[in-house]
Amino acid sequence: MKILLTGAFGNVGFHTLQELLKRGHTVRCFDLRNQATEKKARQIQGKAEIVWGNLTNTPSVEAAVAGQELIIHFGAIIPPAVDENKQLAYDVNVNGTRRIIEAAQKQPIKPRIFFSSTLDVFGHTQDKEPPRRVTDPMQATDDYSSHKIESEGMIRNSGLEWCIFRFADVPPLSPRPPHPIMFTIPLDTRFEMVHPFDVAFAVANAIERPVWGKILLIGGGKSCQVRYRDYLRSSLEGSGVGMLPEEAFGHEPYCTDWLDTTESQELLQYQRHSFEEIMRDVNKATRPPAPIRLIMPLLRPSIRKSILKMSPYWQARK
Numbered sequence: 001m002k003i004l005l006t007g008a009f010g011n012v013g014f015h016t017l018q019e020l021l022k023r024g025h026t027v028r029c030f031d032l033r034n035q036a037t038e039k040k041a042r043q044i045q046g047k048a049e050i051v052w053g054n055l056t057n058t059p060s061v062e063a064a065v066a067g068q069e070l071i072i073h074f075g076a077i078i079p080p081a082v083d084e085n086k087q088l089a090y091d092v093n094v095n096g097t098r099r100i101i102e103a104a105q106k107q108p109i110k111p112r113i114f115f116s117s118t119l120d121v122f123g124h125t126q127d128k129e130p131p132r133r134v135t136d137p138m139q140a141t142d143d144y145s146s147h148k149i150e151s152e153g154m155i156r157n158s159g160l161e162w163c164i165f166r167f168a169d170v171p172p173l174s175p176r177p178p179h180p181i182m183f184t185i186p187l188d189t190r191f192e193m194v195h196p197f198d199v200a201f202a203v204a205n206a207i208e209r210p211v212w213g214k215i216l217l218i219g220g221g222k223s224c225q226v227r228y229r230d231y232l233r234s235s236l237e238g239s240g241v242g243m244l245p246e247e248a249f250g251h252e253p254y255c256t257d258w259l260d261t262t263e264s265q266e267l268l269q270y271q272r273h274s275f276e277e278i279m280r281d282v283n284k285a286t287r288p289p290a291p292i293r294l295i296m297p298l299l300r301p302s303i304r305k306s307i308l309k310m311s312p313y314w315q316a317r318k
């Protein structure tokens with residue numbers, strides 16, 4: 001099948017790309033051109049078409065959409081970058097989706113569309129009984145969730161054949177640099193993860209299954225339903241930094257929860273990794289090189305200090 005994949009060199013996009021190529025699809029990759037995307041593009045040179053472009057630019061979107069049978073629209077600005085330039089983030093996330101839809105509607109043979117959303121659209125739900133179901137109400141709590149809610153609406157009303165995926169936390173298999181956002185999630189928050197390989201498998205399987213007109217919750221299932229504390233401890237211990245003090249973390253509600261993935265799993269049969277297996281792969285991919293690991297006990301106090309400096313709660317407590 002001829003497939004346009006936007007955001008092809010992002011976290012979810014690149015794993016999906018590799019799964020699609022494995023299955024013999026003809027993939028056109030659409031992404032921003034920068035050092036990080038070029039590095040990934042070199043890995044698939046000759047195996048897929050690469051179209052450098054920008055979701056904010058209508059002609060480049062139209063050129064990318066032309067002649068495709070399926071659009072997998074993953075290109076987006078996600079947190080925390082979404083708050084760095086609010087206007088750009090809206091133009092990419094909402095207007096970019098609109099440009100993709102309008103370009104698709106102009107095609108003589110209309111492509112189908114997969115759209116990637118997020119569990120953030122459920123808002124703050126820790127006071128509700130888990131799991132979250134697809135029939136639960138949506139509630140915007142920040143720019144990102146509001147962008148995804150607006151975009152989901154456009155996809156549903158596009159007149160195209162569509163399927164929306166709402167992803168749980170898909171950890172990249174590469175280092176996630178520390179960011180103040182890590183302290184804003186209360187440690188007890190219910191947190192569901194899903195292996196990036198399983199997301200790619202789900203998306204590729206969806207092409208052949210009766211998913212049209214459905215919103216599917218994509219999470220790792222019961223074995224991946226943990227607390228934020230479990231994820232953080234495993235990744236901080238894996239990197240040699242060690243778990244950080246409880247007082248460094250906030251208590252304001254955060255938009256993440258456990259998901260009811262019964263329907264997506266029945267349709268797509270993709271949940272192949274447990275939380276432990278996800279963290280094994282994340283930690284393998286992100287652990288410092290051997291020479292750094294050797295001197296880690298020496299570096300550890302100053303690394304911990306510089307990470308803790310990012311926590312407003314830790315700073316306020318002093």
Ligand SMILES: O=c1ccn([C@@H]2O[C@H](COP(=O)(O)OP(=O)(O)O[C@H]3O[C@H](CO)[C@H](O)[C@H](O)[C@H]3O)[C@@H](O)[C@H]2O)c(=O)[nH]1
Binds near residue numbers: 009054055074116
């Ligand atoms: O203007 C832009 C901005 C970004 N991108 C691309 O979009 C991709 C986004 O990838 P990230 O690694 O930043 O994000 P993820 O793969 O983790 O995000 C995926 O999972 C998210 C779940 O929160 C959202 O569903 C999002 O749309 C989906 O791509 C990147 O290749 C990026 O270059 C563009 O093509 N154009």
